[in-house]
Amino acid sequence: MDRPAKSPLAAGAFAMGLLLAASGGTAPAAGAAPDLAAGKKHFDGMCVQCHRADAEGMPGMGMNLRKAPLVEKGSIEAIAEFIATGHRPTRDFPLGMPPNGGESLTDQDRTDIAAYLKSLVK
Ligand code: HEC
Numbered sequence: 001m002d003r004p005a006k007s008p009l010a011a012g013a014f015a016m017g018l019l020l021a022a023s024g025g026t027a028p029a030a031g032a033a034p035d036l037a038a039g040k041k042h043f044d045g046m047c048v049q050c051h052r053a054d055a056e057g058m059p060g061m062g063m064n065l066r067k068a069p070l071v072e073k074g075s076i077e078a079i080a081e082f083i084a085t086g087h088r089p090t091r092d093f094p095l096g097m098p099p100n101g102g103e104s105l106t107d108q109d110r111t112d113i114a115a116y117l118k119s120l121v122k
Contacts, residue, residue, distance in 0.1 A: 034076065035108075039116030042109055046101045055120055060093060071117045079114035080107070 044053065050062030057064035065071050070082055083105070089096035105113075 034115030035112045036116045036119055038109070039112035039114070042103075042105070042113050043116055046103050047113070050095070050097065050101075055117065061095065062093065062097065065117055066121055068121075072121050076111060076114045076118065079117060080110035083110045083113060 043051075043055070047055075047062075051057050051065050052062070055065040070079055074082075083101065084099060086097040086099040086101070087093075100110075
């Protein structure tokens with residue numbers, strides 16, 4: 001009867017998100033102002049596996065996000081939506097991009113990450 005609703009991993013990631021939101025001083029409510037530090041933490045945790053710590057990408061793994069049209073010209077919302085959806089495998093990137101980069105992210109997490117990426121290209 002006491003089955004856990006989420007995997008321990010997802011629960012851990014969620015707890016970490018709360019912690020980061022708390023340490024950043026912003027309320028973790030949807031629609032709150034983007035928290036760049038929290039976005040960077042998320043990016044450094046998983047997105048770097050394909051996009052590298054400096055977001056410049058890796059051949060065959062992930063594209064250069066500092067030169068990405070969506071990051072440069074897209075809105076925070078459009079970038080957040082891309083993160084939620086991911087991308088199918090292509091010839092250049094046979095692994096594609098899993099939804100949420102393979103993690104469990106909240107709307108606020110995606111907004112934070114999108115704002116962090118934008119801050120890299122401006
Ligand atoms: C398994 C590797 C992988 C992981 C992990 C990954 N990505 Fe990607 N990402 C890709 C690939 C490949 C593309 C390019 C897809 C294409 O257009 O061919 C991409 C494209 C993108 C784009 C689109 C840029 C544009 O202009 O089209 C964004 C934004 C992005 N990734 C953000 C992220 C974020 C944020 C994370 C972490 C939550 C993440 N990615 C995790 C592989 C990855």
